[in-house]
Amino acid sequence: MAANSRLTIATHVLAWLALAQRRGREVLTSDEVAASVNTNPVIVRRSLGDLRRAGLVEVRRGAGAGWSLSRAPEEITLVEVYDAVGAEPPFGMHRRDPNPECPVGRGIRPALSGVYGRVEQVMRQELAETSIADVLRETLLN
Helix, strand or coil, X not given: CCCCCHHHHHHHHHHHHHHHHHCCCCCECHHXXXXXXXXXXXHHHXXXXXXXXCCCEEEECCCCCEEEXXXXXXXXXXXXXXXXXXXXXXXXXXXXXXXXXXXXXXXXXXXXXXXXXXXXXXXXXXXXXXXXXXXXXXXXXX
């Protein structure tokens, strides 16, 4: 089962924009951002679109076109990024309904839904306590 990397890509994008801003570059093109992420610019543009709709980045058109943070990196939390990219919960239920005639099949969803809900709540709290500035600071230490 493949992991969803949308949150990671969006966080990378925002951290790169924050570093560029710190270095005096107010805007970066999606191609420049894609070079850092080492992925197709279309994927980066899709992520930037999600972030723009959430109010986390702005786009400048025309001369000097590009993307920039809409707020200070200290003010953007990872839970906002998580919500912006529509990242899926960490655990999902069966894609198809389990056998209702089986005692485990009948009770597995109710048994796990509370556990999974609590895990997601803890995860969201941790993401809410971490800013893009925190991620950038930690990134630059490595």
